[in-house]
Amino acid sequence: MSLIVTGLTVTIGGRTVVDDLSFTVADGERFGLIGESGSGKSLTILSLLGLAPEAAHVTGSAVLDGTELIGLSEEELATIRGNRVGMVFQDPQSALNPLHRIGRQIVEPLRLHGGRNERLSKAELRERAVEAVREVGLPDPESLVDAYPHQLSGGQRQRVGIAIALACRPGLLLADEPTTALDVTTQAEILALFERLVSSRGTSLVFVTHDLAVLSQIADDVAVLSAGHMVERGPVATLLEAPTHPVTRGLVAAARATIWSAS
Amino acid sequence: MSGVETVEEARTTGRRTRRAPWLAELLRRPAGVAAGAWILVLVVSAVVSSFWTPHDPFEADPASMWQTPSGAHLFGTDGIGRDIFSYVFAASRTTVLVAVSAGLLATVVGVGLSALGSLTARWVRESMAVVIDILIAFPTILIAMLLSSILGGSLFVVVTAVGIGYGVNISRVSRAEIRRVGRTDYVLAARASGVGPAGILGRHILPNVAPVFVVQLSLAMATSILAEAGLSYLGYGASASTASWGRLLNDLQVYIAIHPGSVVWPGLAITLTVLAFNLLGDAIREVSDPRLRTASNRADRRRNHS
Ligand SMILES: Nc1ncnc2c1ncn2[C@@H]1O[C@H](COP(=O)(O)OP(=O)(O)O)[C@@H](O)[C@H]1O
Ligand SMILES: [Mg+2]
Numbered sequence: 001m002s003l004i005v006t007g008l009t010v011t012i013g014g015r016t017v018v019d020d021l022s023f024t025v026a027d028g029e030r031f032g033l034i035g036e037s038g039s040g041k042s043l044t045i046l047s048l049l050g051l052a053p054e055a056a057h058v059t060g061s062a063v064l065d066g067t068e069l070i071g072l073s074e075e076e077l078a079t080i081r082g083n084r085v086g087m088v089f090q091d092p093q094s095a096l097n098p099l100h101r102i103g104r105q106i107v108e109p110l111r112l113h114g115g116r117n118e119r120l121s122k123a124e125l126r127e128r129a130v131e132a133v134r135e136v137g138l139p140d141p142e143s144l145v146d147a148y149p150h151q152l153s154g155g156q157r158q159r160v161g162i163a164i165a166l167a168c169r170p171g172l173l174l175a176d177e178p179t180t181a182l183d184v185t186t187q188a189e190i191l192a193l194f195e196r197l198v199s200s201r202g203t204s205l206v207f208v209t210h211d212l213a214v215l216s217q218i219a220d221d222v223a224v225l226s227a228g229h230m231v232e233r234g235p236v237a238t239l240l241e242a243p244t245h246p247v248t249r250g251l252v253a254a255a256r257a258t259i260w261s262a263s
Numbered sequence: 264m265s266g267v268e269t270v271e272e273a274r275t276t277g278r279r280t281r282r283a284p285w286l287a288e289l290l291r292r293p294a295g296v297a298a299g300a301w302i303l304v305l306v307v308s309a310v311v312s313s314f315w316t317p318h319d320p321f322e323a324d325p326a327s328m329w330q331t332p333s334g335a336h337l338f339g340t341d342g343i344g345r346d347i348f349s350y351v352f353a354a355s356r357t358t359v360l361v362a363v364s365a366g367l368l369a370t371v372v373g374v375g376l377s378a379l380g381s382l383t384a385r386w387v388r389e390s391m392a393v394v395i396d397i398l399i400a401f402p403t404i405l406i407a408m409l410l411s412s413i414l415g416g417s418l419f420v421v422v423t424a425v426g427i428g429y430g431v432n433i434s435r436v437s438r439a440e441i442r443r444v445g446r447t448d449y450v451l452a453a454r455a456s457g458v459g460p461a462g463i464l465g466r467h468i469l470p471n472v473a474p475v476f477v478v479q480l481s482l483a484m485a486t487s488i489l490a491e492a493g494l495s496y497l498g499y500g501a502s503a504s505t506a507s508w509g510r511l512l513n514d515l516q517v518y519i520a521i522h523p524g525s526v527v528w529p530g531l532a533i534t535l536t537v538l539a540f541n542l543l544g545d546a547i548r549e550v551s552d553p554r555l556r557t558a559s560n561r562a563d564r565r566r567n568h569s
Contacts, residue, residue, distance in 0.1 A: 051454055081454065081457040089448055089452055094447060096452070097449040
């Protein structure tokens with residue numbers, strides 16, 4: 001699925017926090033959005049699905065395979081969210097409902113969007129949940145669907161988050177710093193999982209992070225955000241080798257330090 | 264490894280308790296079982312005593328004054344020969360009536376105020392919050408006494424004062440809680456999955472707010488019982504023709520030096536009942552949250568460090 005963002009602008013209380021942002025994600029492309037904390041990364045991807053805070057005013061255009069997303073009604077957005085576009089969140093500790101079993105949370109999008117043409121029975125839904133748990137590499141899927149979030153580790157929960165986002169086989173996956181809250185080893189596992197699932201299904205990916213080292217493993221093209229502005233964009237290898245903007249240079253230096261300390 | 268064990272444990276408890284996990288868990292808690300059983304006894308006595316009591320609870324019998332407990336008079340008799348057991352038994356009706364009405368009224372007021380607060384204009388909402396804060400500053404019992412001295416004492420006044428007092432509290436506490444839960448990541452994640460406003464409220468927000476509500480409700484019921492007993496003791500609550508533990512306590516306490524045994528019965532009934540409502544509220548809150556529920560909490564915490 002392709003995404004064409006043109007002139008996306010987000011203002012909150014008179015302050016412009018995302019300023020005239022444009023980028024294109026081709027079908028099956030893995031696109032990276034990078035910038036330091038507070039640069040507007042989260043608001044950018046939340047705005048694409050109409051999930052920005054109420055106080056935010058969003059203008060510009062974001063076209064998903066011919067459908068304009070900005071300005072859609074809640075009802076129209078509800079048919080896109082979780083169905084054609086999946087989303088993975090930063091903090092796996094808080095992104096799952098503590099009261100619902102894992103299986104129920106994974107099939108929630110299926111129940112919502114499977115709808116009219118495909119009425120799934122309870123047993124079928126459970127089967128789909130078990131299948132989804134297996135696909136994201138979690139141990140003992142048959143019993144894990146009956147577990148509660150607090151019984152899982154951070155890395156396991158993030159796998160569940162990915163399973164939820166991909167439950168309806170969306171054409172586009174938005175991931176907001178999905179590895180930031182994890183330790184380095186788990187980060188590598190989750191990145192490998194993204195890589196495997198996205199390429200096997202041909203899903204387009206927008207991967208948000210503040211860590212260029214992470215992005216170098218997952219993204220093709222990268223846009224660098226600073227205080228709501230795009231300051232540089234290009235293939236990730238080019239940015240790593242020859243960063244032009246000071247912000248990018250800072251990110252490259254930080255990434256070098258991470259790689260250095262890790263090896 | 265321990266992760267797999269944890270999940271394994273979840274499965275075994277999960278399977279067994281699939282239908283109503285919190286009810287099964289409640290029955291596994293001694294405090295929950297005891298409190299629930301006592302409240303059940305109370306409700307049954309309220310119903311049974313409407314049709315039948317061993318003796319007429321109000322009938323004075325000069326021939327049998329201050330009798331000690333026996334087969335004929337389980338709890339003994341008082342200074343005018345009334346059967347204390349029959350009276351305590353019949354008074355359970357008053358207690359249940361007060362607790363249920365106060366609980367209902369508190370819920371209606373609480374939910375009503377919350378709805379008003381979220382649907383009306385900002386200035387209505389904010390001035391209402393100020394009024395609520397002022398109301399909360401006064402202890403419920405004080406409001407009940409104030410109303411009783413103006414309107415004359417009755418169960419109606421007790422129920423109204425406690426119901427409104429706690430309703431205001433419920434609305435304030437649950438509104439703050441709804442706002443907190445509404446801002447959590449899992450609600451945002453559910454919206455990102457395509458869940459609509461009704462599903463967000465019904466499946467994600469309300470279930471997570473419910474524990475706070477249950478605790479407030481059990482407090483409202485316990486307080487209403489205590490308020491009824493206290494006000495009836497002081498002569499502001501139940502009328503003379505209504506059996507009430509507080510009133511009995513007042514009748515008997517005059518003779519506490521001579522017949523200390525008889526005061527125990529209404530005192531015990533009030534204490535156990537108030538305790539039971541508090542314990543049941545706590546137990547329900549605990550079992551409605553899987554994080555507080557599972558036996559393997561320690562193993563989970565260890566696991567979460569990795
Ligand atoms: N609900 C909000 N109200 C006001 N300002 C906000 C809100 N959410 C985010 N912001 C502001 O918008 C800017 C961008 O935020 P965000 O997109 O979350 O940054 P990032 O994800 O890159 O760390 C920040 O300066 C932040 O303070
Ligand atoms: Mg962010």
